[in-house]
Amino acid sequence: MRARREFRNRRDIEVAVLDALVDRHEDGMTVFELRAAVDSDIDTIEDALSALKSENLIVVEEDQQGVLIHPDDRVVPDPGENVEADESLLDRVRQRFGL
Numbered sequence: 001m002r003a004r005r006e007f008r009n010r011r012d013i014e015v016a017v018l019d020a021l022v023d024r025h026e027d028g029m030t031v032f033e034l035r036a037a038v039d040s041d042i043d044t045i046e047d048a049l050s051a052l053k054s055e056n057l058i059v060v061e062e063d064q065q066g067v068l069i070h071p072d073d074r075v076v077p078d079p080g081e082n083v084e085a086d087e088s089l090l091d092r093v094r095q096r097f098g099l
Helices: 012-023 031-038 042-054 089-097
Strands: 058-063 066-071
Touching: 012 031, 012 042, 012 058, 012 066, 031 042, 031 066, 042 058
Parallel strands: none
Antiparallel strands: 058 066
């Protein structure tokens, strides 16, 4: 699943983090799970998380088991909302070739 279209006009790493979080919005993700999903170095992911947090696009929860990161509710598409149809040709090419 992809983040809503209005939240995709940002750095590629931030969009990748949002997309990964939206995929697991109910469960949340740890930084290490994001690292595996986004395939970027930890410093770059931390910078992206900091930027997303400052814009209130992610929620960070801490409990006994550790820290979980969730996307803000407004980033997650509604059930039945077709975000894939909103992607541009360039987005589809990037996705197809892993760019």
